[in-house]
Amino acid sequence: MILYDAHHLPECYAVRLFAALVGAPLTLVPVDVYPGHEHRSDDFLARNPLGTLPVLVDGDTVWTDWQEMLAALALRHDAAWFPAHDPALIGWLGMARDLAASLGLARLIDTFGAPGDAAAARAHADVLLDEIERRRWFGERAGKVWVMPQAHPTIADVAVFVFIALCEDAGLSLRDRPALRRWIDRVRFAPGFIAMSGVFPPMANVTR
Amino acid sequence: MARFARTIAHTPGCPKKRNRAAAKTRWTLRRGGLATAAMTAIDPIVWNDWHPVAARCTLDPARAHTTVLLNQPLTIAIDGAGTITARRDDGGALHQDERYGLVWVCLGTPDRPVLVIAEADEPDRPAVVVGAVAVRAAGPRVIENFLDLGHLGYVHAGYLGDDPHTRVLPYSVAALPQGGIIATGCRMYQPQASPAATEGFDVEYVYKVERALITCLYKSNPLHRDRFDVIYLFVQPVTETTSVAHPLLLCLPDGTTPQGLRAFQQTIFLQDKPILENQRPARLPLADGADTPIAADKSSVAYRRWLSAIGLTWGVIPAPAKAARAA
Structure with missing residues (x-):
């Protein structure tokens, strides 16, 4: 799966983090949202007309909603994370x-x-x-x-x-x-946890 | 306390001539009476210097950019033809310039131009504006953090340092002839020194502080290990305890895209941000003994002493006059 990603946005971090927690491999494609405004480029808008990040692509399937991505990854890798029966x-x-x-x-x-x-x-x-x-x-x-x-x-x-x-x-x-x-x-401290800048890893010297 | 300090500064025989002159200037400004309240309180060293306030690439003709410099609200506009106009919201005068992709403003009387960076003229070093990041920390604290080698293996673990390679080897610090300091012979093992690095290696660093709120480093390029990448950090002083960091990259071509360079540098700076924002006191204390430095803090000690020597008061807790005399 390919994740079009901006390192500083919490919504992108949510997908990176959850993929790491359930062991889903992601190929990251960085998009220069700040200061480059690449999310407003024609190329990016062709991929996601909303111009928002993240965008998750798996073959012909494209997700543009970060919460939907979490649900999709959970259903594929570990449904215990997605208690759909509970309002x-x-x-x-x-x-x-x-x-x-x-x-x-x-x-x-x-x-x-x-x-x-x-x-x-x-x-x-x-x-x-x-x-x-x-x-x-x-x-x-x-x-x-x-x-x-x-x-x-x-x-x-x-x-x-x-x-x-x-x-x-x-x-x-x-x-x-x-x-x-x-x-x-x-x-x-959850197994598989990864940090982003501004979020401290469980121990400072445990790398990425 | 302030009055006591002033008395000391005017005592005949006080060895710090520049301090005495600076104290006198501040006194005159305070007594000006007719000047605005903001003007009277601002340190002339920063008031009369140039500061970045925006990057050209982030300005939008559809929406003026608002920011604050030295407590003064500013509006920076760009028109369809690309002409940039910076204005003080209170209608006061300012000086404006553009260098290195950044808009620079001087609110006072500039006694020198925007810092000249020789490397910016080298044809194989494109200037890459990283993107401004606001940080709730005093300007001098942001500069001091940039100089610090000790935090690399902890705050930037996996990138600019790593356990167990956290030892800071001895390095040299000297005064620059035009003012400021230079630290040479700094070495640090870095697993991911830059986006182009494919393996860890011992990176050589040189750090310079040329103006109170401008610093830069030279570090070995992963491909051209005999030449250096240059990274500047310009700090826009917003209030005494808040700032906007404007990093500028002057890197050698190594296959890294500007997007990749920006993402890497933002990642690094955003790792520093929570550390900086939790440092206390908020203003950088200049008195010897305010902190307990170790050998690795040599550049920090030199920076603080230099700020004391030039009489900077913005964003710092000045050393008591007695301590300044002893230094």
Whole structure:
């Protein structure tokens, strides 16, 4: 499978990370989104008319939605990550999209000079982080270590992790969110975990 | 405390003539009264120097670019013909230039041009703008991190260093004749020194700081090991504790595309970002003894002492006058 990838975008990292967790080999094709605007080139728009990344290609099949990619990879490699029978999965994946539109947007504005209202995006993200912290705190007490009730981690963990782990880039902090920090570490120590710039690997000297 | 420092600086016999002159200048500006509040507070060393504020390749005729330089909001616009205009949002005057694919602005009175980079004129070194990255850290902290050899094996493990090759061998630091410092004879084993590297090798480095917020390194090219790639880091001072890093690559042709070079350098810089943003105090302390340096920090110590000697106050915690005299 070929992944058209931008190293700095959480949505791309989600697919790289999940592929590593389930052992799916990917061929990465870097796209110079920043500062090169290659995602607006005719070549790229021919591949994905939305001009968004990532894009996953397997033969004639093209995926342009990063969450759909997670589901597709899970179905192919390890369905335990994709509890499709549980409505809560829809809620968590929606939460991840809300994080993209708030925390992810504030990060792009603050760090890469994208247009938009960083303060408003950050305020929205702050509310979401508080709510996820609250759910995690009570979840831990009920013996649930992942965001979904299942004992196995799910694509929902990956989908929200890639934003929350980069929250400092958006001017937010996990300092007063201890349950989130513990859950972040749980994801980081999952077998097969890979980092991206801004996310610390479990041990600094364990390479890629 | 500030008044005490000023008294010391004016004491006859104070050995730091330049410090005394700098203190006097600041005093005059403060007493100016009619000048804007922002102007009176800004260190003349950075106020009268040139700083990058945008890259031409990121400017969009459909949308003006807004940024902040030394607490002053700026708007940088490009028209359909490619003419770039930088304006202060408060209507104040500024000087504008364009070099190395970057738009440069001086808010004060420039007493010298934008830094001349000889390597930029070498025909086989295309200048590649990496893409600005904003960082919540003081400008001098960003420069100091760039000079640091000790972090390569940890923060950039697998790229610019690796365990167990984390030892920093002795290197030399000297003053540059035009001001600034140079560190030579730096060596580091790097598994992936650049996108073109196919194997790890001992990379030789030279570091220079030519202006307070401009630094560069020369490092062995994986293919042309007798010549050097040159990487500049220009730091745009936004506020005293926030900055925008503008890296510029002047690399030899080795089959790497500009896209590959950019992705690699962004990856490296974004690894540094959380480290920089968590350094405390936010402003770089210049007093000897504020930190406990080891031999590997020789270039950092030299940089801090040089900043003290020129009297920089922006983004730093100046050394108390007594310590400055002892240095």
